[in-house]
Amino acid sequence: MVEEVGEEVDGFEKGQRGFRRDRSEFRRQRGVSLSPRGRAGDDHSSNLTEEEAAPICDGALTSYNFLKVIGNIQSGQKVLINGASGSLGSAAVQLAHHFGAEVTGVCGPSNLDWVRSLGADKVIDYSREDFTRTGQTYDLIYDTVGKSSYGNCKGALSEKGAYLSPVLSMPLLFQMLWTSKFGSKKAKFSATGLKPVPELRILLQELLKVFEAGKIKTEIDRRYPLDQTAEAHRHIDTGHKRGNVVLVME
Numbered sequence: 001m002v003e004e005v006g007e008e009v010d011g012f013e014k015g016q017r018g019f020r021r022d023r024s025e026f027r028r029q030r031g032v033s034l035s036p037r038g039r040a041g042d043d044h045s046s047n048l049t050e051e052e053a054a055p056i057c058d059g060a061l062t063s064y065n066f067l068k069v070i071g072n073i074q075s076g077q078k079v080l081i082n083g084a085s086g087s088l089g090s091a092a093v094q095l096a097h098h099f100g101a102e103v104t105g106v107c108g109p110s111n112l113d114w115v116r117s118l119g120a121d122k123v124i125d126y127s128r129e130d131f132t133r134t135g136q137t138y139d140l141i142y143d144t145v146g147k148s149s150y151g152n153c154k155g156a157l158s159e160k161g162a163y164l165s166p167v168l169s170m171p172l173l174f175q176m177l178w179t180s181k182f183g184s185k186k187a188k189f190s191a192t193g194l195k196p197v198p199e200l201r202i203l204l205q206e207l208l209k210v211f212e213a214g215k216i217k218t219e220i221d222r223r224y225p226l227d228q229t230a231e232a233h234r235h236i237d238t239g240h241k242r243g244n245v246v247l248v249m250e
């Protein structure tokens, strides 16, 4: 909530509720979303509780950027989401389904049914099957957890397919530069939070319309009070959170 407005600030009013993304805070609180109890009351998020609204600028906004802007997702495309049960992944499955793609979700054995319920047409258990070796090809492979690589996925990409990953590595950086000049298959990365604020604001407004239309919802795995932040991080560090983890400020 906006508590004070300085003289040179416009576009905000005292008492207004809305989204805030603080880069330094996000570095410290990776994977955790802060949520004061109550309801989000600004124009764009009136049907969301603050617990539902808090994680949107992480998982859902990142996946919206990757699928819509970086991947230029189109209806009818075959799209594979690796890490489909995580924060970025659970949003990506819902968004790709919303955009009319044929969605394959890759996750662990305990989350297969859940990922299907989010909108995946097919699911693959990564502990039993390597999605790069099924013979199937995809227009987009969105590796939300960076557990695979462009090199591994190249054979599973369609002729003009793209491997997208939010997890930066030196090989990905090199492959991104290389494929931007040569070949029809592409490797792509984006640091969503570093995009210019006016661009992020437009993306967020578009995304909120998808939330308001009920086409996507925030999947919350666990809620922790602020004084249990360390516990929250311990759960995240298992690498198996299901959707999002929220810190609740009373």
Ligand SMILES: NC(=O)c1ccc[n+]([C@@H]2O[C@H](COP(=O)([O-])OP(=O)(O)OC[C@H]3O[C@@H](n4cnc5c(N)ncnc54)[C@H](OP(=O)(O)O)[C@@H]3O)[C@@H](O)[C@H]2O)c1
Residues within 6 Å of the ligand: 031, 058, 059, 062, 082, 083, 084, 085, 086, 087, 088, 089, 106, 107, 108, 109, 110, 111, 126, 144, 145, 146, 147, 165, 166, 167, 190, 191, 192, 193, 236, 239, 240, 241, 242, 243
């Ligand atoms: N570039 C950007 O703009 C940007 C923005 C935000 C986040 N990120 C990065 O994106 C990454 C993902 O974040 P997140 O919060 O979505 O992660 P997360 O929620 O912690 O991911 C957990 C999920 O990973 C799955 N998983 C674990 N091992 C796997 C494997 N071998 N294959 C496939 N899935 C596996 C787990 O599935 P099961 O439990 O079903 O096994 C679990 O659901 C992080 O590295 C984060 O730093 C980047």
